[in-house]
Amino acid sequence: MAPLSSLATSADVHAHVPKPKFRLHLDDLRHAGSTSFLSRVPNPLLTLETALQAIIRHLYTSPTDSDRDALSSAVPRPRIPSFSPSIPPTRSVTLILRDFDGIAYTTGTDYDKEIHFSLSYIRARADAACELAGVLTHELVHCYQHTSPRALEADDRDETDAANSEKDSNIPHPPGGLIEGIADFVRLKAGLAPPHWKRPSSSKDRAENWDQGYQHTAYFLAWLEDVRVGVGAVGMLNDRLLRVGYVGESTRVTTGDAGENDTDGSGRSYQESFWVGLFGVGVLELWEEYGEYLNDHREEDDCKGKGNWEIEFLGP
Secondary structure, three states: OEEEEOOHHHHHHHHOOOOEEEEEEEEOOOOOHHHHHHOOOOHHHHHHEEEEEHHHHHHOOOOHHHHHOOOOOOOOOOOOOOOOEEOOOOEEEEEEEOOOOOOOOEEEEEEEEEEEEEEEHHHOOOOHHHHHHHHHHHHHHHHHHOOOOOOOHHHHOOOOHHHHHHHHHHHOOOOOOHHHHHHHHHHHHHOOOOOOOOOOOOOHHHHOOOOOHHHHHHHHHHHHHHOOOOOOHHHHHHHHHOOOOOOOOOOOOOOOOOOHHHHOOOOOOOOOOHHHHHHHHHHHHHHHHHHHHHOOOOOOOOOOOOOOHHHHHHHH
């Protein structure tokens, strides 16, 4: 993994975006979905590179001093977002367009990923270039987000690493709804929220649970970033999944020389839950705060399609 401790400003994003090998595989050129895709996304490389820039900006850019200065003192913030971004080692992404039920999914290894995109779905969305870009952005996040501490290659392990790896295997994976929510959070921040998404206007308008996933969790994460914690909150959350893993909400303490409360992310002591360790309060309390905020503030409608994506995809 490449540490990006020097990544500080939006202007730096382009210079630090990875350059994986992007491949395109069309399973059936006669399929109407292939024609629609090539018409609506005439430059797939630009589409994927733009999506990757959004991922780096929103998950792998540590806040600047100006970001921190802009935080309101009216809301208690026990920990200002700060982390040293570490981008996953993904070296290739193959976009495979083929006919199957559903929309899209991502698979692969740590180094080589595949995004499978349904030609039937593309055909049905032939007039929506932003929808295609949104789905690709969501799936590309899955190629670059963290879900758990990454195991070392066998040749690079020593006895200590092996012991830690065994402990890591016991760390539960985050809820699937959180993983999908992070992907849709990046899509939301990239200005690619589709028309059917609706930002909740009250606590009753929310999903039942914080980890409902997709746009429901994405709006919750956007509130954490925009209101409750500050810029970099979701990036810090993503980083903690790599450093510590999703240790859950219950208090767990292990023996050993781990630093208290795992303050530097390098130990194996779980004296704080995942969310308390990040933000000072548990996720259920944050979910309730989110509901109270919605009750007290009427959210403005999302700015849909106001980015430069359609211009980039459809321009001459």
